Amino acid sequence: MKKYPLTILQKKLWIHSIQITSKPELPTLVFLHEALGSVAQWKDFPQRLCEKLGWNGIVYDRQGHGQSDAMTETRGTDYLHIEALQYLPQLLQKLQIQNPILMGHSDGATIALIYAASFPKQVRAVVAEAAHIKVEDITKRGIEEAVKRYQNPDSNLRTKLQKHHFHKTDDLFYAWANTWLLPDFQDWNIAALLSHVECPVLLMQGRQDEYATESHLWEIASKIGSNATAKLIEDCGHTPHRSQIEVVLEEVAEFLK
Numbered sequence: 001m002k003k004y005p006l007t008i009l010q011k012k013l014w015i016h017s018i019q020i021t022s023k024p025e026l027p028t029l030v031f032l033h034e035a036l037g038s039v040a041q042w043k044d045f046p047q048r049l050c051e052k053l054g055w056n057g058i059v060y061d062r063q064g065h066g067q068s069d070a071m072t073e074t075r076g077t078d079y080l081h082i083e084a085l086q087y088l089p090q091l092l093q094k095l096q097i098q099n100p101i102l103m104g105h106s107d108g109a110t111i112a113l114i115y116a117a118s119f120p121k122q123v124r125a126v127v128a129e130a131a132h133i134k135v136e137d138i139t140k141r142g143i144e145e146a147v148k149r150y151q152n153p154d155s156n157l158r159t160k161l162q163k164h165h166f167h168k169t170d171d172l173f174y175a176w177a178n179t180w181l182l183p184d185f186q187d188w189n190i191a192a193l194l195s196h197v198e199c200p201v202l203l204m205q206g207r208q209d210e211y212a213t214e215s216h217l218w219e220i221a222s223k224i225g226s227n228a229t230a231k232l233i234e235d236c237g238h239t240p241h242r243s244q245i246e247v248v249l250e251e252v253a254e255f256l257k
Contacts, residue, residue: 001047006060008090014039014067015095018050018057027124029057030092030100032108034130034239035176038066038164045241045249049103052253058095062087064175070168075175077185080107084114092122101256103127105241106211107176110190113220116201117193126201127252130209130238133220134189140181142211142238147177194223201228202255204248206236229255 002017016039018029031046033039039059050057062083064071076082088111092100101124104112109131116123132139149155150173162169179185201224205217214232221230231251233240241248 006091006094008087008094011063011069011072013063013069013087013091014061015091016046016059018047018059020050020056021054026055027099027101028097029053029055030088030097030102031057031059032088032102032104032111033059033062033065034106034108036065036161036165036173037105037108040066040164043242045245048245049249049252052249053256055101058097058100060091064165064168064172066164071171071175075179077179077182077188079179080110080190081114083107084111085118088115089119098122099124101125101127103129103252104131105129106132106238113197113201114190114193116199117190117196120196120198123199125199125256126197127204127255128201128220129204129240129248130206130212131203131220132212133191133194133216133223135180135186136213136216138213139211140186143177143180145210150177191219191223194220195225197224197227199227200255202252203228203230204233204240204251205231206233206238206240206243208235208237211238 004015005012006015038061042059046057046059061068063069102112109128112126112128113131116126149157165172203217203221217230221228233244236244
């Protein structure tokens with residue numbers, strides 16, 4: 001895996017390139033991590049999926065995450081749209097990736113859906129794992145519980161995140177938690193965008209997801225329509241590619257092949 005910095009909108013983002021094939025006609029997978037995620041937190045899932053498919057991949061740390069530059073502005077309620085409509089298009093353009101397959105988890109899945117709805121002719125397929133299109137009561141409760149764990153000195157949540165985000169950890173955590181708990185964010189909803197998605201979409205969610213109800217999955221699928229395939233993963237929480245990695249690898253590979 002080749003690692004290098006790339007400047008997007010005057011910010012240095014770290015790119016990890018997975019080179020499997022030299023055939024330019026084959027698709028490229030672009031992996032979009034979760035709200036508190038990074039390249040490292042994907043572990044070996046991107047490499048294994050790319051090897052299974054025989055395709056190349058790109059994994060990157062968004063601003064404020066992992067090895068990328070720290071956040072310098074206050075995060076607004078439109079931060080997911082900014083990632084989907086500004087950072088991601090510029091990254092794809094600089095890397096000369098056309099019609100990618102986007103695989104996103106949580107925030108990353110939402111970014112992938114916004115991109116696919118906004119640029120329907122410029123994406124080949126989307127795999128959206130634990131995507132959010134609105135704020136549910138369970139979402140708010142899950143984040144409130146995460147804040148309690150983060151602030152509890154007996155919990156290792158902060159320590160675990162510091163291994164990946166270093167000195168940026170507190171800023172990143174509270175940018176996520178405080179934004180989703182804002183009164184102005186409770187009405188955030190991107191359901192109206194989903195009818196503009198034209199590419200095939202695989203939607204996956206764990207049955208025990210601590211941040212979303214099962215109905216959230218079915219609502220996303222219904223809004224996208226016939227292009228969507230929805231899978232509820234058993235014995236699984238918010239991160240299927242870690243807790244049910246073999247199941248997810250098979251589901252994604254079968255869908256994309």
